[in-house]
Amino acid sequence: AQSVTQLDSQVPVFEEAPVELRCNYSSSVSVYLFWYVQYPNQGLQLLLKYLSGSTLVKGINGFEAEFNKSQTSFHLRKPSVHISDTAEYFCAVSDTGGFKTIFGAGTRLFVKA
Amino acid sequence: ETGVTQSPTHLIKTRGQQVTLRCSSQSGHNTVSWYQQALGQGPQFIFQYYREEENGRGNFPPRFSGLQFPNYSSELNVNALELDDSALYLCASSLSYNSPLHFGNGTRLTVT
Numbered sequence: 728a729q730s731v732t733q734l735d736s737q738v739p740v741f742e743e744a745p746v747e748l749r750c751n752y753s754s755s756v757s758v759y760l761f762w763y764v765q766y767p768n769q770g771l772q773l774l775l776k777y778l779s780g781s782t783l784v785k786g787i788n789g790f791e792a793e794f795n796k797s798q799t800s801f802h803l804r805k806p807s808v809h810i811s812d813t814a815e816y817f818c819a820v821s822d823t824g825g826f827k828t829i830f831g832a833g834t835r836l837f838v839k840a
Numbered sequence: 841e842t843g844v845t846q847s848p849t850h851l852i853k854t855r856g857q858q859v860t861l862r863c864s865s866q867s868g869h870n871t872v873s874w875y876q877q878a879l880g881q882g883p884q885f886i887f888q889y890y891r892e893e894e895n896g897r898g899n900f901p902p903r904f905s906g907l908q909f910p911n912y913s914s915e916l917n918v919n920a921l922e923l924d925d926s927a928l929y930l931c932a933s934s935l936s937y938n939s940p941l942h943f944g945n946g947t948r949l950t951v952t
Contacts, residue, residue, distance in 0.1 A: 731882075761940060770844070770930055770943035771883070817882055826896040826937045828873070830882035 729754040729820045733831035741839050742810055748803040748834045750818030760801040761819040761828070762792055771817060777801065788812070813838045842867055844944035846931050852950045853921050861916040861947045863931030871895070871937050872914040874906060875930040877946070883930055889914055890937045918949075926951045 734749040752758065759778050763771040775786025782794040792803045801818060815835050821828040845864045853859050865872050871890045875883035885898035889908035903919040912933070918925060928948050932941035 759938070759940075763941075763943075768945070770945045771932075771941075772943070773940050776940050821938060823938065826873075826888050826890070827885050827898065828941055829885065830875075832882045833880075 729758065729822060729829045731818050731820050731829055731831035733818050733834045735834050736832070737835045737837065739837045739839060740808055743807045745806050746804065746808050746812075746836065748816050748818075748836065750801045750803065750831060752799050752801065752818070752820045754799075754820060754822060757823045759821050759823055760792075760794060761821075762786065762790070762801075762803050763817045763819060763830075764788075765815040765817065765833075767814075774803070774816075808836070808838050810838050810840060812836060844931060844933050844942055846929075846944035846947050848947060849945070850948045850950075852952060855921055855923060855951055857921050858917065858919045859921060859949060861918075861929050861931075861949070863914045863916070863933075863944060865912045865914065865931075865933030866942050869933035869935055869942070870912050871934045871939070872908055872912065873932045873934070873941060874914070874916045875932065876900075877928040877930055879927070886916070888937065895937055921951045923951050925949065 732751045740746045762774040777794045785791045815833045818831040873888040874886040877883045887897040888895045892908045905917045908914045928946040930946045932943045
């Protein structure tokens with residue numbers, strides 16, 4: 728069975744500063760990894776995904792994440808955040824042959840002017 | 841390309857009642873997954889339907905049931921509603937059972 732731990736429940740950051748949202752997972756099998764973003768009163772939108780290949784994955788809105796198999800991590804980064812990036816971010820994992828995507832508890836990113 | 845649509849957007853029910861939530865999947869997607877998101881928490885997997893068959897289930901009691909239709913739209917039914925069932929219910933469609941999920945905006949269910 729897989730599990731996901733998002734290490735920070737809230738991350739406050741000033742506009743134009745860099746940010747890193749941390750995610751660790753556990754699994755005994757090969758996995759796919761995802762980051763989703765949720766704006767208030769909306770569903771989740773896929774930011775980026777790691778399925779195979781390069782461990783550095785680029786997504787929408789200037790976000791990127793790096794898959795580190797030895798540390799079982801998939802941290803999300805952005806070099807310069809905007810006010811509009813304020814949202815809830817969810818890390819998720821699924822095993823490559825399975826059907827279930829497991830989500831972390833979320834990290835609230837709050838960008839201050 | 842039409843995305844995932846869910847109806848209704850909001851719903852208020854009384855404890856003990858039954859509710860049906862509906863979801864239209866994105867064009868070309870044959871798989872629908874349902875999630876429950878309680879306030880301040882991540883989505884919890886309820887079940888998945890793949891080509892009209894239940895393909896897997898999370899830790900939810902049998903009073904949570906579902907259907908998928910030939911056009912791949914789906915319903916989530918919850919019987920004997922409890923107060924703890926109050927949550928945002930999210931439907932997500934995907935190209936196949938292990939593909940990335942595309943979410944609708946959810947149905948906010950309040951049980952009083």
